[in-house]
Amino acid sequence: MPYDYKPLPYSAPPGLSGPEPRHRVVVVGAGPVGLAMALDLARLGIASVVLEDKSSVTIGSRAIVWSERSLQLFARLGIVDQVMARAVPWSIARISHGDEEIFSFDMAGTAAGRFPPFANLQQYHIEDILIARALAEPLIDLRFRNRLTGVDPDGTGVELSVKTPDGPYRLSADYLLACDGARSLTRALMDLDFEGEFYEERFLVADIEMEADFPAERWFWFDPSFHSGQSAMLMPQADNVYRIDLQLGRLANAGEEARPDRVIPRIQAVVGPDFDLEWVSIYTFQSRRLAEFVHGRVIFLGDAAHLVPPFSARGANGGLRDVENLGWKLAAVLEGRADERLLDSYNRERVQAADENLRDSARAASFISPAPGVERLFRDQVLALARETAFAREWVNAGRLAVPCIYATGAPDDLLLPDEARPGAAAPEARIGNGWLLDQIGPGPTLLAINCAAPDGLQIPTLSVRADPTLRTRYLGDAERALYLIRPDLVVAARWVTAESRAVSAAIRAMWEGRE
Amino acid sequence: MKLITAPNLPDHDGFLAELLAAHRGLSDAESQALNARLILILANHVGDRETLTEALDLARGR
Ligand SMILES: Cc1cc2nc3c(=O)[nH]c(=O)nc-3n(C[C@H](O)[C@H](O)[C@H](O)COP(=O)(O)OP(=O)(O)OC[C@H]3O[C@@H](n4cnc5c(N)ncnc54)[C@H](O)[C@@H]3O)c2cc1C
Numbered sequence: 001m002p003y004d005y006k007p008l009p010y011s012a013p014p015g016l017s018g019p020e021p022r023h024r025v026v027v028v029g030a031g032p033v034g035l036a037m038a039l040d041l042a043r044l045g046i047a048s049v050v051l052e053d054k055s056s057v058t059i060g061s062r063a064i065v066w067s068e069r070s071l072q073l074f075a076r077l078g079i080v081d082q083v084m085a086r087a088v089p090w091s092i093a094r095i096s097h098g099d100e101e102i103f104s105f106d107m108a109g110t111a112a113g114r115f116p117p118f119a120n121l122q123q124y125h126i127e128d129i130l131i132a133r134a135l136a137e138p139l140i141d142l143r144f145r146n147r148l149t150g151v152d153p154d155g156t157g158v159e160l161s162v163k164t165p166d167g168p169y170r171l172s173a174d175y176l177l178a179c180d181g182a183r184s185l186t187r188a189l190m191d192l193d194f195e196g197e198f199y200e201e202r203f204l205v206a207d208i209e210m211e212a213d214f215p216a217e218r219w220f221w222f223d224p225s226f227h228s229g230q231s232a233m234l235m236p237q238a239d240n241v242y243r244i245d246l247q248l249g250r251l252a253n254a255g256e257e258a259r260p261d262r263v264i265p266r267i268q269a270v271v272g273p274d275f276d277l278e279w280v281s282i283y284t285f286q287s288r289r290l291a292e293f294v295h296g297r298v299i300f301l302g303d304a305a306h307l308v309p310p311f312s313a314r315g316a317n318g319g320l321r322d323v324e325n326l327g328w329k330l331a332a333v334l335e336g337r338a339d340e341r342l343l344d345s346y347n348r349e350r351v352q353a354a355d356e357n358l359r360d361s362a363r364a365a366s367f368i369s370p371a372p373g374v375e376r377l378f379r380d381q382v383l384a385l386a387r388e389t390a391f392a393r394e395w396v397n398a399g400r401l402a403v404p405c406i407y408a409t410g411a412p413d414d415l416l417l418p419d420e421a422r423p424g425a426a427a428p429e430a431r432i433g434n435g436w437l438l439d440q441i442g443p444g445p446t447l448l449a450i451n452c453a454a455p456d457g458l459q460i461p462t463l464s465v466r467a468d469p470t471l472r473t474r475y476l477g478d479a480e481r482a483l484y485l486i487r488p489d490l491v492v493a494a495r496w497v498t499a500e501s502r503a504v505s506a507a508i509r510a511m512w513e514g515r516e
Numbered sequence: 517m518k519l520i521t522a523p524n525l526p527d528h529d530g531f532l533a534e535l536l537a538a539h540r541g542l543s544d545a546e547s548q549a550l551n552a553r554l555i556l557i558l559a560n561h562v563g564d565r566e567t568l569t570e571a572l573d574l575a576r577g578r
Binding site: 377378380381382385386389391392395 | 548549552553557560578
């Protein structure tokens, strides 16, 4: 059954009949990023208005791969059970050269076990789930068919113009969070440059529905006989829908290639004749970002801030990392618990992350579609060697799947403790008792005391645990005990094998000041 | 410098002959492919990023 795009509810906003009180936060865009942003703020007690132009969820599957870290965020937002009830978990990726599989790898070991490393679910399903949750949340005022048309920022807030089916109105807000996607109008209205590269390579992406028993794995082909000279990818989604990506080469004509009489034979060559074509789109690789994500009271997140080729699950997942990074900081600034400068650390950290994503996706793009000549030569020889030797497999880049960025920081650290959990890194998940470690951290910062007592006199919630084998591997390494300061976004802020309360207080202060 | 530039290879004449013999009878494209594979194999064997950057610099005449 094709997905049923139901109209989203619209009612005339109060601003049409008289001025609205000033809002603390207006979010523009109810894609995955804007919706998750409003929910994360609501969780921290901050109300927001969300403006969304469209009248149904996004058309086509678009982002389908959700990483372990995104599933953890969905857990904090209270929707992970609904997501996992529909999603297709997977961990195995297979790589073929020509028609022969050259190797496969399993990423199950990278996850803690609560969630798979990746789960596939169409973006429209994710949006459905997020929308239902947001509509039930009293702190979120979600307004469909409300199109932002004007942005007028000053040092202390933003004046907005909005268009609805019943006419225009105005809003004012302390902060505007621009989650309005790749073609961000906010970006255009503020005259901001979107810097980076376009690639000439065109890709065809299609959703097909079929009864098939393809395993829940990611299949990638370099130069298969069914699509000679190009690459192809196949992945399962929910409801017997599969995603197919086909490289079309440089300067393919997008309009021509998207016609069903062109698309259907290409897909038949991959999966045979029994399928229904649900959605087709043509895209080009782009690696671009804004120079700065924070512009006074206007803050950019998701595709509005940065755009990467979609092969490595970095688009939507990267946007969700923006959300969790900003949420606690903005909440603290709005409630007067932190100085506005804390928001500079959002800019610094997420620009670093975007640059990593841009660099990695540019490398993947050049491996998937190498320039003729020496790039192609080395690509093909890596593939030739990968058949027999393990070392060459490390070079095969069919899109390195996203892992969270480790933020640069000079915070207190101890080299006895494992690298994986160093300051700036995402706090690893581990089982404790019958539950999970990360469930017990937050919503504020938390001091995690492993095999020791926290120093006296600290004004911060402490979680004391005894180390079992996984906790030991992930958090202790060669040490017998440790203290970890964990930020509300579940990033390690600082850590010690032994510490006095003064050192810990200093690290807490540095965290609230957003110091590097 | 981590890169060894003093003589370090026993039977260097023998190696050069073996290398050239491996290329004998190959087309230009096959030779290039062989060289590329060899570079990748040796780079992994060297296993040291700094040494490899120094080797690249030397090869480029810097
Ligand atoms: C064809 C295609 C395939 C993709 N495949 C993948 C994939 O496989 N994996 C992956 O990770 N990513 C993929 N992506 C990218 C992924 O969809 C995006 O990274 C993700 O949707 C970004 O989320 P977002 O919320 O930032 O932006 P969007 O999802 O684009 O949401 C922006 C929202 O803002 C609204 N909006 C825009 N302007 C206004 C305005 N003026 N007023 C009010 N509302 C406005 C839009 O209607 C939209 O709902 C794909 C994208 C495309 C187009």
